[in-house]
Amino acid sequence: MSPRAFDLPGATWRSERRNVSGWIFGTRSIWSRDWGKCCSFSRIRLHPALLRRSFSVSLEYHGGMDVKAEFLRLSDICVQVRRPPWHIVEEAVDNHWTFPVIHRPSEEESNKQPLLGLSKHPDEIAIDGLLGLYTPSTHGITIFRRGISRVAEILKASKDDLTQIVQLHEWAHALLHIGLEREDCVSVARDQSQWAERIGWMDKWFNGLDPVLHERLAQVLTHRGLLCLKNQASIPEARASVDRLIGVFERLMRRSPSAYRIDKFVDIPKNRIISSICLLKSGGLIGADAWETVVTW
Numbered sequence: 001m002s003p004r005a006f007d008l009p010g011a012t013w014r015s016e017r018r019n020v021s022g023w024i025f026g027t028r029s030i031w032s033r034d035w036g037k038c039c040s041f042s043r044i045r046l047h048p049a050l051l052r053r054s055f056s057v058s059l060e061y062h063g064g065m066d067v068k069a070e071f072l073r074l075s076d077i078c079v080q081v082r083r084p085p086w087h088i089v090e091e092a093v094d095n096h097w098t099f100p101v102i103h104r105p106s107e108e109e110s111n112k113q114p115l116l117g118l119s120k121h122p123d124e125i126a127i128d129g130l131l132g133l134y135t136p137s138t139h140g141i142t143i144f145r146r147g148i149s150r151v152a153e154i155l156k157a158s159k160d161d162l163t164q165i166v167q168l169h170e171w172a173h174a175l176l177h178i179g180l181e182r183e184d185c186v187s188v189a190r191d192q193s194q195w196a197e198r199i200g201w202m203d204k205w206f207n208g209l210d211p212v213l214h215e216r217l218a219q220v221l222t223h224r225g226l227l228c229l230k231n232q233a234s235i236p237e238a239r240a241s242v243d244r245l246i247g248v249f250e251r252l253m254r255r256s257p258s259a260y261r262i263d264k265f266v267d268i269p270k271n272r273i274i275s276s277i278c279l280l281k282s283g284g285l286i287g288a289d290a291w292e293t294v295v296t297w
């Protein structure tokens with residue numbers, strides 16, 4: 001039994017805002033055309049000790065024992081493709097910045113009307129406000145399901161794939177805002193009183209960043225994150241799924257306002273992107289034009 005054709009699950013990672021241990025709840029299902037029925041696993045636990053690197057996955061499945069091996073293989077594919085967005089954006093910057101665990105942003109899905117409607121120009125699909133949003137004052141990420149549904153149709157993409165792209169984009173904004181270097185993460189974990197001082201500084205920097213740069217950097221990190229997923233995917237179907245995600249990212253980018261377009265920056269080495277963000281954070285580089293000159297030098 002080795003089905004060639006299958007659908008990856010409609011996985012939506014949910015983070016519990018105040019849950020320090022890093023539990024993630026959600027319902028996953030994997031549908032195989034060969035089985036002709038659905039298997040589901042109901043709970044995935046991120047083991048806190050393994051939070052940075054790997055998953056501890058507990059599975060429940062419905063189906064005979066004969067499908068177990070295939071089910072586990074498909075689950076591995078799921079884990080290689082649908083990883084938590086914060087892991088992916090942290091890896092996009094080689095973990096140079098990571099989220100302090102107890103200050104990690106929260107994420108929620110909204111069924112309400114998005115803040116922005118679809119533009120009359122179909123080539124002007126903004127991500128922020130229509131598909132998702134990062135709110136710096138609350139460190140909250142919102143995913144707009146209605147906006148995702150409409151745009152997924154336009155892009156001929158699955159809602160799950162588009163949701164994952166939007167999650168990465170919003171988590172990238174959050175990482176640029178409150179991501180800390182390793183020593184600072186340790187320091188804040190030891191002494192929580194440091195957070196108030198640091199957040200004041202981080203708010204000031206983030207709120208003063210050029211709006212074009214906000215979007216370029218979020219898009220560059222999203223794209224880098226997708227490349228990390230692809231490089232780490234060992235199962236052919238997982239690689240194909242990540243290729244499909246990259247295709248959705250590119251189709252969306254082509255129909256987005258110019259600030260979201262990063263064609264000029266996709267081949268820039270990762271270390272140069274990281275150095276440029278360090279320069280922006282230190283005040284050694286200011287504005288989108290200066291950033292572009294430095295990274296494309």
Ligand SMILES: [Zn+2]
Nearest residue numbers: 127128215218
């Ligand atoms: Zn954005």
